[in-house]
Amino acid sequence: MDSSLKILDHELKGLRTGRASVNLLDPVLVEAYGDKMPLSQVASLSTPDARTITVQVWDKSMVKAVEKAIVDANLGLNPSSDGQLVRITIPLLTEERRKELVKFAHKYGENTKIALRNIRRDGNEDLKKLEKDSNITKDEYHNFSEEIQKLTDEYSNKVDLHVKQKEQEIMTV
Numbered sequence: 001m002d003s004s005l006k007i008l009d010h011e012l013k014g015l016r017t018g019r020a021s022v023n024l025l026d027p028v029l030v031e032a033y034g035d036k037m038p039l040s041q042v043a044s045l046s047t048p049d050a051r052t053i054t055v056q057v058w059d060k061s062m063v064k065a066v067e068k069a070i071v072d073a074n075l076g077l078n079p080s081s082d083g084q085l086v087r088i089t090i091p092l093l094t095e096e097r098r099k100e101l102v103k104f105a106h107k108y109g110e111n112t113k114i115a116l117r118n119i120r121r122d123g124n125e126d127l128k129k130l131e132k133d134s135n136i137t138k139d140e141y142h143n144f145s146e147e148i149q150k151l152t153d154e155y156s157n158k159v160d161l162h163v164k165q166k167e168q169e170i171m172t173v
Contacts, residue, residue, distance in 0.1 A: 001116055001119055004115045004116055004155070005112065005162070007072040007115075007158060008109065008162055008163075008172075010023075012105060012109045013026075020049070020052055021084040022040075022053060024075060025039050025040075025045060025055070025070070025073075027073055028069050028070055029069060029073075030066055031065050031068075031069065032062055037054065039066065039070075042062055042066065043058060043062075043066060051090045052088065052090065053088040053091060054085055054088075055085070055086040056085055056086075057081070057085070060135075063081050063086065066172045067079045067081055070086070075143060076089075077090070081147075082100070091130060098170050098171055101170045102170055103168045105163050105167055105170065106163060106167075108163070109159050109160065109163035113159055116152055116156055117152065120152040122144060124148060126143050127141050127145060127148070128141070
């Protein structure tokens with residue numbers, strides 16, 4: 001359940017909030033050397049100021065491929081290059097785009113809750129097997145089932161909190 005929450009945090013970091021963050025470019029895959037590679041494997045990423053991301057491409061012949069990959073990632077970003085350096089200016093978010101990003105945050109949250117429920121189901125199935133094989137008693141089965149449900153509820157509340165924080169961040173910046 002901890003790893004599901006970490007994945008959610010990583011996905012939420014990729015949502016734009018009007019500030020430049022190299023995490024915005026995490027989903028970008030560049031066609032390089034006959035293979036698709038994450039942008040971070042072909043360039044250095046940095047944020048020199050709050051509204052700009054710079055991409056220092058290591059191989060000059062890859063600059064056009066990097067620009068194309070950023071545009072193709074459909075992040076609403078327009079890169080411009082000068083030599084081996086690609087600059088991306090983060091535009092201000094419109095109200096419509098903010099609402100769209102909030103929907104993405106909620107979708108990520110719901111996917112995480114589905115993962116948590118799957119983990120709960122797997123745990124309960126393991127408990128049933130242990131009880132069936134007489135490795136635990138019915139009382140132990142009941143107590144462990146309640147504990148699994150409490151953990152699931154606790155993590156579900158954490159997911160809601162993370163999504164709500166991201167929503168506020170998106171809507172107020």
